[in-house]
Amino acid sequence: MGYDIVTIGGMLCEIMRKELDKPLDAAADFTGPYPSGDTPIMLNAAARLGARTAMIGVVGNDGFGRCITNRLEENGVDCSMVRIHPDAATGVAFVCYYSDGSRNFLYHVHHAAPGMMSPEDVDLEKLKGTRWMHITGFTMSIGKGSAEAVYKIIRELTPDTGISFDPNIRAEALGVEKIKELCRPVIERASLIFPSRSEAKMLTGASTDDGGCRLWAAQGKLVVLKNGEAGSRIYDGDRVVDVPSFPVDEIDPTGAGDTFCGAFLTALCEGKKIEECGRFANAAGAMSVRKKGPMEGAPSRKELEEFLRSH
Numbered sequence: 001m002g003y004d005i006v007t008i009g010g011m012l013c014e015i016m017r018k019e020l021d022k023p024l025d026a027a028a029d030f031t032g033p034y035p036s037g038d039t040p041i042m043l044n045a046a047a048r049l050g051a052r053t054a055m056i057g058v059v060g061n062d063g064f065g066r067c068i069t070n071r072l073e074e075n076g077v078d079c080s081m082v083r084i085h086p087d088a089a090t091g092v093a094f095v096c097y098y099s100d101g102s103r104n105f106l107y108h109v110h111h112a113a114p115g116m117m118s119p120e121d122v123d124l125e126k127l128k129g130t131r132w133m134h135i136t137g138f139t140m141s142i143g144k145g146s147a148e149a150v151y152k153i154i155r156e157l158t159p160d161t162g163i164s165f166d167p168n169i170r171a172e173a174l175g176v177e178k179i180k181e182l183c184r185p186v187i188e189r190a191s192l193i194f195p196s197r198s199e200a201k202m203l204t205g206a207s208t209d210d211g212g213c214r215l216w217a218a219q220g221k222l223v224v225l226k227n228g229e230a231g232s233r234i235y236d237g238d239r240v241v242d243v244p245s246f247p248v249d250e251i252d253p254t255g256a257g258d259t260f261c262g263a264f265l266t267a268l269c270e271g272k273k274i275e276e277c278g279r280f281a282n283a284a285g286a287m288s289v290r291k292k293g294p295m296e297g298a299p300s301r302k303e304l305e306e307f308l309r310s311h
């Protein structure tokens, strides 16, 4: 039968500042752990909306590892491909928010459990029949092992599994040039790309995001540009469709893009029209920013449908 959506990447817990404008180099209060990681956030959202999902990743044998794994399992994600490393600690992201809306991340990832991922974590037999394999630039930047695991996936999985790619470039991790080089083979194989603001421009070398998205679309890829509170724009062949956002009170923007991707892929698997997928995903992204914590606002299927009916 196969999964609808599988992803591979950093399973993390997030520890965030309680107050704005408390930089990470001074003492102040934190709150958490909140289950996190770009790929787990995406997958958790898809599972809550009804997709058949599975996670590939590595956690430590500790409370944070159980925090993230339990959350995914509670929401229906198959974690049988998640490995528990006996010595390495589960990945952590510390986050502080500034009043101008910017964020600063500090990762314990590369030398922690996520950095122990390897091609052996990819069980090709189990992945047969998967409809979408979702890859992010963050996964590519974790370490050599996780990048090699992704290359194994794009080399070995048959074309009936689509590759979707979210650049999710966090310059803190590796620097843009290195990420570009690492991601090039994934972008080539991808049939669906989910850039955020400035990423299409950065990755293609075009002078604008619009130019970069059109370039990918001309290569036959479906491109879905995430544009924060302004909604999203879909490039489908020669067609460009703007999908308006839903007004909400934003409490915590982290994870909106990942939640959006999970919802969009779920809708695609259900055979919804492209515009409908955009509306469904915009709603999920908007709902996700209403709560503190990257996964806490991810709607259930029922909540999302009620939200769509009332807007």
Ligand code: ATP
Pocket (backbone or CB within 6 Å): 168, 195, 196, 197, 225, 226, 227, 228, 229, 230, 231, 232, 245, 246, 247, 248, 250, 253, 254, 255, 256, 257, 258, 259, 260, 281, 282, 283, 284, 285, 286, 289
């Ligand atoms: P991140 O990488 O931090 O998860 P992103 O930059 O990839 O985020 P965004 O564009 O911020 O992704 O958000 C994804 C989608 O969620 C948007 O396209 C939009 O539909 C919805 N969204 C995000 N923020 C808001 C908001 N404040 N109000 C309404 N909708 C929002």
Ligand code: MG
Pocket (backbone or CB within 6 Å): 166, 168, 169, 195, 196, 257, 258
């Ligand atoms: Mg993003």
